[in-house]
Amino acid sequence: MNRIAVMAAGCAIAAAAVAVAVVSVSAGRLPQVVKGGGALSVAFADAKTTISSAMVHKADSYFHGGIDMECNECHGHDHDHAAEHDHGAEHDHAGEHGHGHFEGGEALDPWRWINRHVRAPEKHVHLDGKESVEMMPWFWAAVRADPHNVDAWTTAWYVAYKMMKDHALAQRVLDEAKERNPDSLEIAFTEARFTYDGGKGDSAATERILENALSMADRKCGGRFSELSERDAETCRRMREYLADIRKPSAAR
C-alpha cells in the first residue's frame, strides 16, 4: 500500500516537472500558451476565468453584507441591483420576510422555510466607507486568477477610490492593472477619470491619457473603428464624450 502511494506521488511529481519543463523550454513555440501566465495558464486556461468570475461574485456578496444575490432563498425581495451600488443604505426587511411565519409556498415546503430563515439576514446592510476593504481580498484573488479580468480591476479601483476614499490604494490598483493590461481601453479610461477627478481637474494630463488610449484603439483596429469589439467601441465612445466634455470651457460644462 505504502509502495503504491510513494510510486503515485513520484509519478505526479515527475509529470508536473515534465509539464513545467516543456512549457518553459518551448514557451515561444506553443501558440496556446499565454505568455507570462506560467504553468497555471496551461493547465487551467478557462478555469482561471471561471474562478476569477466567482471571486468577483463573492466580492459582490460581501458588498451585500454576505447575501448571494443570485440565490432566491437568500433574500426575499426584489432589488434594483444597479442602483444599490451607489449607496450604502440599510433596509429593514424584517416585515417583508414575515419573520417566523410560513409564507406563500413555504407551508408545503418546510425545508424552504428553514433555508430562508437560516440563510437570509433580517436586515440587508451594504458595505460602505472603510468597511469596503473587506471586498478587496476577493478582487485581489480574482485578478490573481485572471489578470485580464478588467471588470475585477476597475471594480477594485472603484471600491478603493469611491467607496473607501483611499486614493493611494486606488492608485496602486490602477498601476498594477495598467502593468498587467497595457492594451486595455477600459483601464486607460479609468486612469483618465482618476487623473481628472483625483487631480482636481487636471485636464491636460487627462486629455493626454485619453488621446493615447484613442490612438491605441486606432492601432488595434487599423483605423476601422467598426471592427472594434462592442465593448471597446462603447469605451471609445465614452472616452470621446469625456474628452469633449473636459475640453469645454468650465462655464459650459
Add this chain to the structure above:
Amino acid sequence: MRLFIRQAKALVKLSFVELWRRNDVFALLVLAVALMVPLSLSSPFGAAGASRYLDEAAILLIWGFSLVIALGTGSRLFPPEFESRTIYPLLAKPISRGALLLGKYAGAVAASWSALLLFYALFAGSVLLRGGSFSSELAQGVVLHMAFVALAVAVSLAGSLVTTPSANLAISGIALVSMFFFGRRLPEYADAVSAPLSWLVDLAYAVGPHAEFFDMRQRLIHGWGAVDAAVFFAVLLYAAFYVASLLGFAALALKRKRL
C-alpha cells in the same frame, strides 16, 4: 440500564482513544496552520484591515475537516470489526447489537465533537487575537455544526453496513457536500429539467440530508445575528429525526447481517 450505560461508556472511551491515537486531527491542524498563516500574513493590494475573508477561510476549513473526521470515524466503526473478526468477542460480552450500535455511534459523535470544539476554540482564539469579538450567533453556529457532525457520522455509519468502505465514503461525502452547497437550489434545478429527472431531483430534495440547514457561516462572518429560536429548534429536530431514522436503518442492517 446501568449495564447499558457502562457498556456505552466503554465504547465511547474506545472511540475517543481511537480518534486521538490515529493523529488525523493533528495532521489536519498542521494543514490548517499551513494554509491560514500565509493567508493571514498577506495584505491584498497593500490594503490593511480586511478580516472577513480570513474568518471565511477558517470556517470553511473547519467545515471541511469536521466532515472528513465525521465520515472517517463513522465509516470505521464496524468494517474493521468484521474484517478482523473482533465483532465475535465483542458481541459475546454480552452486549446486544442495538447497544453496540448506539454505543459506537455515541463514541464516534463524541470523538468528532471533541475535534470540532478544538477547531472552534482555535478559531475563536485567532479572532480574539486579531481584536475581533463574538455575539450569540457563535454559540448557535457551534451547536448547529455539532448537530451536522452527528448527522454525518450517522450517514457514514449507516452506509458502512450496506456498502464497501470506499463506496460508503464516496457516496456519503458526495451526498453531504452536494447538499451543503446546492441543497437549497434543488427546487430550481428540478424546475429546469424534464420529468423523469425532475422527479429524482425532487426526491433528493425531500429525503436527502440537508447539510445546508446547519450552515451559519455567513451569519458568523457578516454578523447577521442569531436565528430565530423556532428555526434553530426546527433544525435540531430535523437532525434528531434524521439521525434516528438512519440509526434505525443501521440497526436493521446490522440485525440482518450474517456474521
